Amino acid sequence: MKWFLFHRLMALLPVLFVVSLVVFCLVHLAPGDPVLVILGNDASPQDIATLRQQMGLDQPLLAQFVRWFGAVISGDLGHSLFLNASVTDLFMQHLAPTMSLAFYALAIALTFGLAGGVVSAWQHGRLADRVIRSLATFGMSVPGFLLGLFLIFVFAVRLRWFPVVGYRSTNDDGLLNLWYLTLPAIALGFRIAALISRMTRAVMLDVLQENYINTARAKGVPESLVLLRHTLKNALIPVLTICGESFASLVTGTIVIESVFGIPGIGSLIVDSIERRDFTVIQGVVLLITVCYVLINLLVDVLSYLADPRLSVEGSEN
Structure with missing residues (x-):
């Protein structure tokens, strides 16, 4: 059972990486710019360029992903581009x-x-x-x-x-x-x-x-x-x-x-973030939902094994 839990938890890492990469690409390649949402369409090109630089959106997508995913590994899901709160705090408030x-x-x-x-x-x-x-x-x-x-x-x-x-x-x-x-x-x-x-x-x-x-x-x-x-x-x-x-x-x-x-709830938070083009909130919340999904499925496997010990751990893993 211990090795089963260890392997399942280790399998969580590549899942999180793939989900993070897919969500990051979908969010950043979709039409819409959070800078224009903040400043409005009448903003000058200089103001737009300045704010994009301050938010780190002027860097290549690969550099943005590496910076964001590195922060995620350290436990920092980032801060909202529009709200004065971290993604973790927003998630817990709407949970x-x-x-x-x-x-x-x-x-x-x-x-x-x-x-x-x-x-x-x-x-x-x-x-x-x-x-x-x-x-x-x-x-x-x-x-x-x-x-x-x-x-x-x-x-x-x-x-x-x-x-x-x-x-x-x-x-x-x-x-x-x-x-x-x-x-x-x-x-x-x-x-x-x-x-x-x-x-x-x-x-x-x-x-x-x-x-x-x-x-x-x-x-x-x-x-x-x-x-x-x-x-x-x-x-x-x-x-x-x-x-x-x-x-x-x-x-x-x-x-x-x-x-x-x-x-x-979380659904309203995601919808509002999509309308605002709040990249960090969308990425962080989807990642947290993925973690919850995988952990719940792992809990179900463990409960099924405990409910019927005749089920082997290998069978539950499959």
Whole structure:
């Protein structure tokens, strides 16, 4: 296990380098100049040249990348070109809304996904199974932002059960925070719930065909115990893998949902930075998101191994 963790952490370095290089090139080669955003289009060429020199943007791209990546290795992600704060501080300031939304969406996805998968497998071929599979297909197909707009129109504008947009910190009122996050969490977690439901159903149907399940039924074990204790327990490992990968994608998927619902999270920070052409913030935040994504997948591998010791570390690595 120790060597497994060591190799996975070492594999993180080339991933970070490639991501850093790709993001740096995309950001700097894209149209737009932060100097013109700061000074305006009416600025004189002399003022533009002076500010570009002060910001280090007059140097070749390779020299800029080497300087920036060298600072990243030392733990310095740089400072915003527009805001008087470091990239790390900005990331931490916007992290709480994103993580609250991601955890809430994952809780909704787990609750309804597992319940739907169990009921669908239990009622295999019946009306409930067909309804749940139809909802899962719909959830896999509809974009999150479109579902979010629909939820706003129905539950916020028409019924007025939830606020249209906004966010409240958990330090103010936890229940009020959940009230503001419910609609965006549903919009974000609905697709994950559909994926978990389909995976749970498929795995449980396979497990229900095993001999030990038939033996348990022959011994008179109640069907509820067969489903929950024997069948669902063996279906949790692939579901755990999906949850880990889905949570990483939830963090990145909040970009659009946060913009739709006006939540000041990481997604809003990235969108605002792109509009301002704030190079250092975009590069640093994307790099931090990549680190979180890789570490979450590593945690999922470790939890899968601990949940079922029969899985070899080599198998988890693959």
